[in-house]
Amino acid sequence: MADDPPVPASPVTPLQLFVGFATISIVGFGGVMPWVRWLVVDRRRWCSAEEFASLFALANFLPGGNVLGVSVMVGGRLAGRRGSLAAVLGLVAPAAVLVCLLAELYRRNAHLEAVQGMVEGMGSAAAGLIAAMGLRMVWPLRKSPRALVIVLLVVTAAAVLRLPLVWILATMLPASLIAARLTER
């Protein structure tokens, strides 16, 4: 049951992972995935953009929260088993405490119009943050018509036709695999 050897030339400790993920957990309004990308790729340069995209894609096909999956994988890649645990603890624990406090606060102030307006305004901005993250991930695919067609089909199926996720995965995964196979050089 020995731990994996850490990734070579990786100076990242579990404590640094915990602090990094705990920080974005506390400031990460509106779904934390854009923040995880910001921390891991832009801010700390723990992963390249390509590697993050591929970990993210993999996480989408694992059970459970996809943010959680990415955090487990980034933490584990940088600092082994303890790195995974540190990243998840940092990501979830402060947010869980905070949301319970917020629920109590809201219970006492829900009648105030300003409070409702604030929550709604942040919801709209959060949608924009997720859109920006998706667009940034489309950019590296811009030279692949195959990938762009699949992106478009999935967006249509999920957002316009509102098909159940299981159907989308069951049809698009084989289609995308065949397309990837055919365009392989």
Next chain:
Amino acid sequence: MDNPLGLLTLKILFLSCIAVGGFIATVPELNRFVVHVQGWMTDGTFATLFALSQASPGPNLIVATLVGWEVAGLPGAALATLATCLPTLFVAYAAMRFRTRHGQAGWFRMVERAILPIAVGLILATAGLLAATTSGAEPRRLALTGAAALFLLVTRRSPLIPLAVAAALGAAGLL
């Protein structure tokens, strides 16, 4: 087994084992279970809990924390949170090791190339759906969504800036 705490924990544990595509995809089923099957809360309460979990910082799965908090207080919140994390912790760690070992294999690369556009499509779809629900077709709110996206695309500054501006505009009643 009549203990709500145990039932809820098992339910969330099961949901997080099948939640492919993010925990958010399990919310309708969680709603059905706690409101219609068990009668632990009303639809209105569940909707409020969901809205609060969205307005709060942190990953989407903290909606389960709040449901646990509502059903069984502090132990409920703690167990519900653990139940959302544990399955992913094990599965994702195993997947990461598998990727480290086989990541250079040709077939693995091909599977990655196939999965990536689907994942990106799902993100964009989530953004679209979220923009539609939060705006209620109000042009000012849609413009705010667009401005927030643009800010993140052209600058590398903290996403907290557009969120703070949006919160201030909302609190001032301008949206």
